[in-house]
Amino acid sequence: MSYETAKITEITSEAELRELLGAPMPRALAKERVRLHERDREWLSLSPFCLIATSDAEGNCDASPKGDPPGFTKVLDDTTIAVPERPGNRRADGYRNVLANPHVGLIYLIPGRGETLRINGRARLVREAPFFDDMVVKGHRPILALVVEIEQIFFHCAKALMRSSLWKPETWDPDALPSHARLVKEVQKAEESVEELERYYGEVYKEKLYKA
Numbered sequence: 001m002s003y004e005t006a007k008i009t010e011i012t013s014e015a016e017l018r019e020l021l022g023a024p025m026p027r028a029l030a031k032e033r034v035r036l037h038e039r040d041r042e043w044l045s046l047s048p049f050c051l052i053a054t055s056d057a058e059g060n061c062d063a064s065p066k067g068d069p070p071g072f073t074k075v076l077d078d079t080t081i082a083v084p085e086r087p088g089n090r091r092a093d094g095y096r097n098v099l100a101n102p103h104v105g106l107i108y109l110i111p112g113r114g115e116t117l118r119i120n121g122r123a124r125l126v127r128e129a130p131f132f133d134d135m136v137v138k139g140h141r142p143i144l145a146l147v148v149e150i151e152q153i154f155f156h157c158a159k160a161l162m163r164s165s166l167w168k169p170e171t172w173d174p175d176a177l178p179s180h181a182r183l184v185k186e187v188q189k190a191e192e193s194v195e196e197l198e199r200y201y202g203e204v205y206k207e208k209l210y211k212a
Contacts, residue, residue, distance in 0.1 A: 031154040031155065033152075033153050033154060034079070034150065035079055036078050036079070036153065040117060041075055043108060043110065045070065045071040046071070047071075047073070047108040048067055048068060048072065048111070049066070049109050049111075050066050051064070051065055051066075051106065052066060052083070052094055052105070052146070053104065054094040054097035054101070054103075054104050055103070056100045056101055057100040057101050062097055066083055068084065068086065072084060072137070074134060074145075079149060080148065080150065081119070081147075081148050081150065082126070082129075082131060082135075082145045082147045082148070083106075083145060084132075084135040084145050085142045085144045085146070086137075086140065086209070087140070087208065087209070087212045094146075098123045098125060099125065102122040102123050102124060103120075103121075103122060103123075104120070104121060104122070104146075104148060105119070106119040106120075106148065107156070112167050113158075114157075114159075114161040114162055115155050115156060115158050116156045117154075117155055117156070118152075118153065118154055118156050119152070120150075120151055120152040120153070121148045121149050121150045122148070122151065123147065123149075124146075124147050125144055125145075125147075126144060126146075126147050129145065129147075131145075137210060138209075138210040140210035143212075179198065180201050181200070182194055182197075184197055
């Protein structure tokens, strides 16, 4: 390791953690629910983006972003939601994890809003269902969906997004790093030239958002 481990004080028990953080407020404990409230449904109908966390049987973790037009997550009933699959890189890291360990965690964002909606539950992969017809976007009908049985749901406070100034354009600097094509060339040692990669991640990339 490059850092000096001898100078690090590690937390190794929940008692130590609680001594450091203190106890949560009663309201923080009471906010957990197990069924969708009408406001949860409304949030899902307005959210175009979520992060899905998974782990395999050995505890190796993955977090994957999912995005589509607002309302892309379909509410099946008060305790079940479904997230459609769209064309991607086919690694299927999260899906392979679900096959080994069904526990998942999701965070839903609404642009400009500081709070997030957190959902934890058990997931399964579904390759065909009647509700797939309701998940068609730009002619693409999902080939599978992640169906989540909700075990815990609550709204998470806005402090993290407030601290990060995530939704403040004046703090953005997307050109601070090289283009994605250049990053791919440098990090992945791709065979294509930077120019070829720039073309691929330009208009071609946009055209394939809903094409396998």
